[in-house]
Amino acid sequence: MxxxxxxxxxxxxxxxxxxxxxxxxxxxxxxxxxxxxxxxxxxxxxxxxxxxxxxxxxxxxxxxxxxxxxxxxxxxxxxxxxxxxxxxxxxxxxxxHVPGGAALPSADRAASVFAKAFARLIRLAPGPDEVAALVPVPSWAAWDHAEGGLWPRSEDSDVDLDEVPGAEWIDEAGRRARDRLRAGGSDVVIGHCDWLAGNLRWSDDTLLVVHDWDSVIAECEDILVGFAAALYSTVDADTLATVEDTQRFLVAYGDARGRDLSADEGQRAWAAGLWTRAYDAKFQHAAGQPITSLSEDEARERLRCAAA
Structure with a gap:
């Protein structure tokens, strides 16, 4: 690469x-x-x-x-x-420049404060029709790309992931997640598609600053929430959410916005999170790196939660 x-x-x-x-x-x-x-x-x-x-x-x-x-x-x-x-x-x-802050809030409230901060962002963001088009979408969020094949091209590689053999379980997870996302959808809003701990800083449990505003996109709310729920961290900035962490985030997001996710919204959120994690896993496999973004067992469990 x-x-x-x-x-x-x-x-x-x-x-x-x-x-x-x-x-x-x-x-x-x-x-x-x-x-x-x-x-x-x-x-x-x-x-x-x-x-x-x-x-x-x-x-x-x-x-x-x-x-x-x-x-x-x-x-x-x-x-x-x-x-x-x-x-x-x-x-x-x-x-x-906004200096300082910790990478994570307190461990026992991480899901709640990450979800609350994300819900506030979506609530305060302008409507998609109030700004110019936020395209092209970053590759890790481009599940519905128009390039042909399953995987979009990465911004930092010339390799066609669809031409990379092996790790069939990753391709299967990505394909089934994408198929689930293509069925239905909530309202399109503007949100942040890279809700990693490395992009946020905290003062205790108060959000100090969010960085990386190149990662805002216009997308269905349930998909944006699914990305965030799969990417945030509870133990350290380099460890992505577990299945249990994702579930806690989705519940906390519903509480924060004042309305629980419907069954369909919840399933699509699970599918979105799985797709972005599978994309990163495919990229890691193609680069000959350890696959840290997703395991086969976790992919199977996330597919079950997505009803995919």
């Missing part, structure tokens, strides 16, 4: 900050990122900002608009400082 590492020209970064933030950087505080370069900077005017550079896609401007609208509604996300502005052949955005 050929990973697309993202290099950032330092002179271009200085020029971009001068033009779009009115001040050049004087210190790099940190640098991280996978599909993009995320750079924490202290500017000459003493502001601390985060500049994110990634390949340009049509959805970037809409992602920033959703983040801006949520910030203005009081949701704990960094305040955007720019729109999506050209950066060489890529695009960059800037936001206020």
């Amino acid at each position: 050929s990973l697309r590492a993202h290099a950032v020209d330092p002179d271009e970064l200085i020029r971009w900050c001068r033009e779009h933030l009115g001040s050049p950087p004087v210190e790099e505080m940190f640098r991280s990122g996978h599909l993009s370069a995320v750079i924490g900077l202290r500017l000459a005017d003493d502001r601390e900002v985060v500049v994110k550079v990634r390949p340009d896609t049509p959805r970037m401007a809409a992602c920033v608009e959703v983040q801006r609208r949520l910030f203005e509604a009081g949701y704990p996300c960094p305040r955007p400082l720019t729109g999506a502005a050209p950066f060489g052949g890529d695009v960059a955005t800037a936001e206020v």
